[in-house]
Amino acid sequence: xxxxxxxxxxxxxxxxxxxxxxxxxxxxxxxxxxxxxxxxxxxxxxxxxxxxxxxxxxxxxxxxxxxxxxxxxxxxxxxxxxxxxxxxxxxxxxxxxxxxxxxxxxxxxxxxxxxxxxxxxxxxxxxxxxxxxxxxxxxxxxxxxxxxxxxxxxxxxxxxxxxxxxxxxxxxxxxxxxxxxxxxxxxxxxxxxxxxxxxxxxxxxxxxxxxxxxxxxxxxxxxxxxxxxxxxxxxxxxxxxxxxxxxxxxxxxxxxxxxxxxxxx
Amino acid sequence: xxxxxxxxxxxxxxxxxxxxxxxxxxxxxxxxxxxxxxxxxxxxxxxxxxxxxxxxxxxxxxxxxxxxxxxxxxxxxxxxxxxxxxxxxxxxxxxxxxxxxxxxxxxxxxxxxxxxxxxxxxxxxxxxxxxxxxxxxxxxxxxxxxxxxxxxxxxxxxxxxxxxxxxxxxxxxxxxxxxxxxxxxxxxxxxxxxxxxxxxxxxxxxxxxxxxxxxxxxxxxxxxxxxxxxxxxxxxxxxxxxxxxxxxxxxxxxxxxxxxxxxxxxxxxxxxxxxxxxxxxxxxxxxxxxxxxxxxxxxxxxxxxxxxxxxxx
Numbered sequence: 001x002x003x004x005x006x007x008x009x010x011x012x013x014x015x016x017x018x019x020x021x022x023x024x025x026x027x028x029x030x031x032x033x034x035x036x037x038x039x040x041x042x043x044x045x046x047x048x049x050x051x052x053x054x055x056x057x058x059x060x061x062x063x064x065x066x067x068x069x070x071x072x073x074x075x076x077x078x079x080x081x082x083x084x085x086x087x088x089x090x091x092x093x094x095x096x097x098x099x100x101x102x103x104x105x106x107x108x109x110x111x112x113x114x115x116x117x118x119x120x121x122x123x124x125x126x127x128x129x130x131x132x133x134x135x136x137x138x139x140x141x142x143x144x145x146x147x148x149x150x151x152x153x154x155x156x157x158x159x160x161x162x163x164x165x166x167x168x169x170x171x172x173x174x175x176x177x178x179x180x181x182x183x184x185x186x187x188x189x190x191x192x193x194x195x196x197x198x199x200x201x202x203x204x205x206x207x208x209x210x211x212x213x214x215x216x217x218x219x220x221x222x223x224x225x226x227x228x229x230x231x232x233x234x235x236x237x238x239x240x241x242x243x244x245x246x247x248x249x250x251x252x253x254x255x256x257x258x259x260x261x262x263x264x265x
Numbered sequence: 266x267x268x269x270x271x272x273x274x275x276x277x278x279x280x281x282x283x284x285x286x287x288x289x290x291x292x293x294x295x296x297x298x299x300x301x302x303x304x305x306x307x308x309x310x311x312x313x314x315x316x317x318x319x320x321x322x323x324x325x326x327x328x329x330x331x332x333x334x335x336x337x338x339x340x341x342x343x344x345x346x347x348x349x350x351x352x353x354x355x356x357x358x359x360x361x362x363x364x365x366x367x368x369x370x371x372x373x374x375x376x377x378x379x380x381x382x383x384x385x386x387x388x389x390x391x392x393x394x395x396x397x398x399x400x401x402x403x404x405x406x407x408x409x410x411x412x413x414x415x416x417x418x419x420x421x422x423x424x425x426x427x428x429x430x431x432x433x434x435x436x437x438x439x440x441x442x443x444x445x446x447x448x449x450x451x452x453x454x455x456x457x458x459x460x461x462x463x464x465x466x467x468x469x470x471x472x473x474x475x476x477x478x479x480x481x482x483x484x485x486x487x488x489x490x491x492x493x494x495x496x497x498x499x500x501x502x503x504x505x506x507x508x509x510x511x512x513x514x515x516x517x518x519x520x521x522x523x524x525x526x527x528x529x530x531x532x533x534x535x536x537x538x539x540x541x542x543x544x545x546x547x548x549x550x551x552x553x554x555x556x557x558x559x560x561x562x563x564x565x566x567x568x569x570x571x572x573x574x575x576x577x578x
Contacts, residue, residue: 015351072436085428090478
């Protein structure tokens with residue numbers, strides 16, 4: 001079976017500056033993986049390379065064994081960073097979800113009954129059925145995340161890619177979103193996310209890829225989240241604290257500050 | 266009063282102008298929705314100037330007005346696409362360079378041959394007398410072609426306008442969509458030149474869509490409202506042009522600006538009204554919601570027994 005994502009000797013950059021060189025990476029089908037790394041480490045560039053929106057200097061990117069441009073439409077579901085969305089755009093939640101079906105055959109501007117039913121069923125499952133006819137700006141952060149997740153899922157993709165799905169939402173919503181992604185993964189969808197939230201990765205994701213202008217390490221969080229690997233990934237000193245079988249990741253500087261001031265930084 | 270509307274219709278030139286302004290207004294209104302939502306207002310302004318340069322060059326070479334304007338307009342659109350392809354030069358700079366250079370070429374030729382000034386006044390400011398039978402045919406063909414293209418490309422156009430990168434990932438051929446849109450925009454601008462005038466086209470594209478945006482939060486309704494507002498702008502503007510003996514482009518745009526102000530007022534009143542409507546009572550409990558019209562169900566939750574909670578879920 002072909003891997004869901006396969007990068008062979010890929011070099012990527014902008015104009016004359018390379019972001020990463022000769023990267024080889026395979027993500028098997030059925031994996032739920034999180035790419036972590038500091039700001040400017042090239043996480044988003046890696047994601048765009050996988051999605052085919054970033055041109056590569058050399059090497060080959062294949063998804064499910066196919067070059068990206070020969071992949072059947074609808075094979076990938078993508079949820080962009082919510083910060084990049086134009087919230088003033090005149091569309092309802094239902095229209096946003098329907099966009100996920102726009103590559104399907106059919107030239108008429110309006111959706112078919114089957115398409116509408118599909119959207120309603122999915123919205124029901126994700127708990128956003130009540131706000132289907134609301135303008136996108138009028139719903140909460142968690143509902144927005146679910147609306148864009150529904151758009152990514154509506155065409156039953158094999159690979160789901162999410163850019164910072166835990167950014168800008170509260171802890172409860174973060175937990176709900178990651179739990180939902182876990183459920184989807186158990187149904188067989190390969191999922192790839194980028195995130196800054198190491199503790200959320202440790203708690204919810206079975207696989208982690210540490211990235212900083214190249215692959216630092218990858219594996220199960222328990223194996224990868226060591227002080228050495230995280231320090232190598234982030235540059236600063238990172239401390240791992242084990243508590244009741246769970247582990248937490250903290251910045252050493254932050255801990256020092258808390259010790260001296262007696263307050264959380 | 267009715268005579269005021271019927272009297273000009275006795276003249277063939279006015280009937281031509283009225284029909285042309287109706288179609289041009291609707292055409293600009295429809296395309297304007299994409300221009301406004303893509304943040305491309307400047308390109309309408311630029312392409313009309315490039316097409317003007319082409320019309321002057323064509324006139325010098327004894328070519329048809331539409332051939333010169335069309336060739337130069339399309340060349341400008343392609344050049345802008347090409348220059349901005351690698352992202353090094355932003356589209357506003359590319360539009361500024363390419364279209365102003367083409368316009369400057371036209372101005373340079375006109376300044377050398379003074380007799381051209383009169384011939385191109387209509388193209389610059391719009392002229393009620395300038396609409397010929399040929400103009401009407403071109404405008405009708407472009408209007409039908411544009412509306413058909415937008416109808417059948419509704420889905421890829423909407424997706425790429427909302428979120429171009431995601432549209433590409435989902436399998437929409439965004440490069441081709443952009444190219445086709447540039448093509449129909451150029452055609453629409455060229456068809457509108459003699460009615461609205463080069464200097465006023467940007468406003469004719471932007472005003473109906475911006476007015477419609479204030480009246481609705483639905484994309485499909487915005488398309489319909491903007492097309493209708495554009496058509497009304499064209500027809501009323503043309504009557505005003507006849508009545509006040511002023512350039513048609515100016516009267517169309519001025520009437521559009523008035524409609525825009527009215528929409529602003531309606532939006533203001535609607536928000537004020539909706540804010541007040543949320544001061545109400547439930548049994549013994551009276552309360553108010555200090556929020557505008559765009560609130561979801563989660564903002565305003567009524568529980569059984571009259572108790573009520575507010576806030577985001």
